[in-house]
């Protein structure tokens with residue numbers, strides 16, 4: 001393994017390997033199969049060259065937060081990437097997102113019926129395959145965050161799965177706290193939402209994924225049942241944002 005990859009290997013590819021190892025160990029600690037846990041490499045603000053490096057190391061699942069950024073980057077990268085959109089999505093950006101990224105696999109940030117409807121209709125009008133959907137849940141109890149309240153997750157999950165024929169409900173997602181950290185309470189709340197959703201929809205828990213855990217807490221999230229971790233800075237390095245003033 002070291003032989004051929006050593007030449008092209010870079011910092012991000014090495015970081016990916018270390019994350020894969022840590023995911024594996026966290027899965028083992030909690031008696032779960034690590035091949036059931038997806039790592040979404042969150043590449044927001046990072047250049048195409050760095051994404052390419054992680055792709056060349058064998059990774060295929062990537063996530064972005066901003067429509068403008070993903071529609072710019074995705075066409076410059078291989079088509080077998082499975083893109084996840086994980087940022088807040090406005091109705092008027094649904095069309096450019098779906099038209100600009102044919103290999104968009106998942107939208108993780110659906111938090112109301114209006115955006116679900118818009119996605120459903122746009123998938124139909126473009127004629128692409130169904131889009132996978134996570135319902136985003138606000139598990140922090142604070143107003144500043146996007147996501148439905150835990151008490152509203154059943155209704156929205158039901159809506160996506162029963163009233164949106166072009167969408168495929170696949171689970172629940174949470175960010176956690178407004179500062180993008182998470183607590184064990186956030187993870188517990190999301191797992192509890194899953195029980196309610198699965199009961200209401202009459203589906204087994206394995207059919208409802210949990211997207212929770214980021215760079216700082218993905219091992220804990222896995223131990224608490226996460227099936228989809230979204231990891232940015234640990235793979236790609238710290239993000240630099242232009243200074244606002």
Ligand SMILES: *Cc1c(COP(=O)(O)O)cnc(C)c1O
Nearest residue numbers: 042065086214215230231232233
């Ligand atoms: C940026 C972002 C991540 C990744 O955060 P890191 O702490 O860099 O791993 C995960 N999820 C969402 C929704 C994000 O916006």
